[in-house]
Amino acid sequence: MSTINTSKRTIGVSFDESGRAHVLLWAPDAKQVELLLSGQDKTVSLTRGESGYWSVETRALQPGDLYYFELDGKKQLPDPASLSQPDDVHGASQALDINRFRWTDENWRHFPLKNYIIYEMHIGTFTPEGTFAAAEKKLDYLVDLGITAVEIMPVAQFPGGRNWGYDGVFPFCVQHSYGGAQGLQSFVNASHAKGLAVVLDVVFNHVGPEGNHLQEFGPYFTEKYHTPWGNAINFDDAWCDGVRRFFVENALMWFRDFHIDALRMDAVHAIKDFSPTHILGEIRQEVDLLIQQTGRKHYLIVELDLNDTRFINPVNKAGYGMDAQWIDEFHHALRVTSGQEKTGYYSDFNAVESLAKSYQDAYVYDGAFSEHRKKYFGMKTENPGEQFVVFSQNHDHVGNRMLGERTSQLVSFEMLKLLAGAVLVSPYLPMLFMGEEYGEKNPFQYFVSHIDPELAEAVRxxxxxxFEAFYMDGEAPDPLAEDTFERSKLQWGLIDQEPHKTLLQFYKELIAIRKMQQPLCVLNRREVSVEHNTEARVIVLRRQHKLQDVICLMNFSKEEQSVDVPVYASHWCKLLGSSDLRWNGLQDIPALVPGELALALPPESITLYSNKHE
Structure with a gap:
């Protein structure tokens, strides 16, 4: 039976309708807890309750006031569940009444996950201003592009003003330099008015290194496990109940108080939990209770480096109940097929063959031996297509390169069009990374703005x-330098210049075709068939729905290749040809082809034909 109140936020500071502050802090080892009102010379004592929780109801604390907690008469600390940190991660917390925001999205109806066409953005580099308010002004652009869901990289408060977001240390607090809590609420409200869903990236596998005060309040971390970023969050060790509640309430807050439509949970394979109910399963259960109460649908999407359907299977089938997962393997296979380097974990993937398998089976490794991992890896999946998110690039696979080069700097213009098509004709949920739709030239590099000089130097x-082995290609940019951050911002002026203008129109056309053609927008994996020719580097993807077929012909080679698709129709009608002159290509592909599809495919091209049955 749930002990969490899904209808309202209880952890931290909240305000009731009369303006009284309700304060709840988990500090199981403390003997005394005081609330200090910064600059007012006032203190309020909290009372210890069950399970290590301290609480008080008071009118001494008002919205806008700055405050600290003091444990056992010693160190003054910001609130671990702070909603606002106007003076950065080491400063006082600011009390907010987030229920004061005037929502106008009461008529918003969240659509099915299968309709998601996702656009991943980093608020700090999406616009010159780097704020929610500035991003709001670009929503019409995203609607015109055909996007249906905006995914925001993490916004939990981090040190300074420059960070990818994965170093956040206040999970409940929206980055002040982006516009804070009200800025995010306004952005979501405006997105809903435009018909856009909003996905928020959250990090439940670790907490950043600077300004991380959680361990001073209680056993938020455990020595039992470790992650690549330090000690693991304590989801199953002594005193884990308070930690679990903290993160469950965090997930509920984004949905309930910020009207977020879906959460993308970062690297859940790094969450260690051997409890009878995994923390993801508990989040699923509590979110389902919230959905019952509000009638609003919310989705849980995970980044997962495990081909393990337990994460995305429903709870009644012994799964954790996540709605969808990212599959990097599609990206890896696509990247290698496009001719990019086959190093590191990319060495596990064979051009064309691996991509064809991912189209058919989602996971490339579903029980086969992985040479990179040195073990048999993965399991077969029959989960529907809308449970998988695919992409040709994202923040990780761009930003974790030494120089942060985008795909537009690594392949030809013709290949850029082919990569776009390869993602958007897949039987999965497509995701674009900001700027890819017009071939942004600026890199997306790794940047931070740590205040602690020792930590800053360690990161540098x-x-x-x-990247010391890559110095022949130049030196890794300084992640602390402001120039590194500024170079990573989008250049919006490019959308009116060639070839960027044409590429943008190509993306719009592709997305419109995906939405209009039933074989492409109905994500039924049983009606997908794929053939490939390794030597010719050609893939023929067939998507079907009822009597209609869409044939997707992809030539990843640099030479013209002949194909003969033995599927008869009175005539095949061209939906799109990336090699056509209108897309700055080399030649027009026939608009109509009778009988079987027998064609000479131009190099680095994608061509779509339909038998026109509706």
Whole structure:
């Protein structure tokens, strides 16, 4: 039976309708807890309750006031569940009444996950201003592009003003430099008015290194496990109940108080939990209770480096109940097929063959031996297509390159069009990374703005050491330098210049075709068939729905290749040809082809034909 109140936020500071502050802090080892009102010379004592929780109801604390907690008469600390940190991660917390925001999205109806066409953005580099308010002004652009869901990289408060977001240390607090809580609420409200769903990236596998005060309040971390970023969050060790509640309430807050439509949970394979109910399963259960109460649908999407259907299977089938997962394997296979380097974990993937398998089976490794992992890896999946998110690039696979080069700097213009098509004709949920739709030239590099000089220098040295074998290609940019951040911002002026203008129109056309053609927008994996020719580097993807077929012909080679698709129709009608002159290609592909599809495919091209049955 749930002990969490899904209808309202209880952890931290909240205000009732009369303006009284309700304060709840988990500090199981403390003997005394005081609330200090910064600059007012006032203190309010909290009372210890069950399970290590301290609480008080008071009118001494008002919205806008700055405050600290003091444990056992010693160190003054910001609230671990702070909603606002106007003076950065080491400063006082600010009390907010987030229920004061005037929502106008009461008529918003969240659509099925299968209709998601996702656009991943980083608020700090999406616009020159780097704020929610500035991003709001670009929503019409996204609607015109055909996007249906905007995914925001993490916004939990981090040190300074420059960070990818994965170093956040206040999980409940929206980054102040982006516009804070009200800025995010306004952005979501405006997105809903435009018909856009909003996905928020959250990090439940670790907490950043600077300004991380959680361990001073209680056993938020455990020595039992470790992650690549330090000690694991304590989801199953002593005193884990308070930690679990903290993160469950965090998930509920984004949905209930910020009207977020879906959460993308970062690297859940790094969450260690051997409890009878995994923390993801508990989040699923509590979110389902919230959905019952509000009638609003919310989705849980995970980044997962495991081909394990337990994460995305429903709870009644012994799964954790996540709605969808990212599959990097599609990206890896697509990247290798496009001719990019086959190093590191990319070495596990065979051009064309691996991509064809991912189209058919989602997972490339579903029980086969992985040479990179040195073990048999993965399991077969029959889960529907809308449970998988695919992409040709994202923040990780761009930003974790030494120089942060986007795909537009690594392949030809013709290949850019082919990669776009390869993602958007897949039987999965497509995701674009900001700027890819017009071939942004600026890199997306790794940047931070740590305040602690020792930590800053450690990060700088670590980044250089990581890429020391690549110095023949230049030196890794300084992640602390403001220039590194500024270079990563989008250049919006490019959309009116060639070839960017044409590429943008190509993306719009592709997305419109995906939405209009039933074989493409109905994500039934049983009606997908794929053939490939490894030597010719050609893939023929067939998508079907009722009597209609869409044939997707992809030539990844640099030479013209002949194909003969033995599927008869009175005539095949061209939906799109990336090699056509209108897309700055080399030649027009026939608009109509009778009988079987027998064609000479131009190099690095994608061509779509339909038998026109509706």
């Amino acid at each position: 040295k670590g980044r250089k050491k990581e």
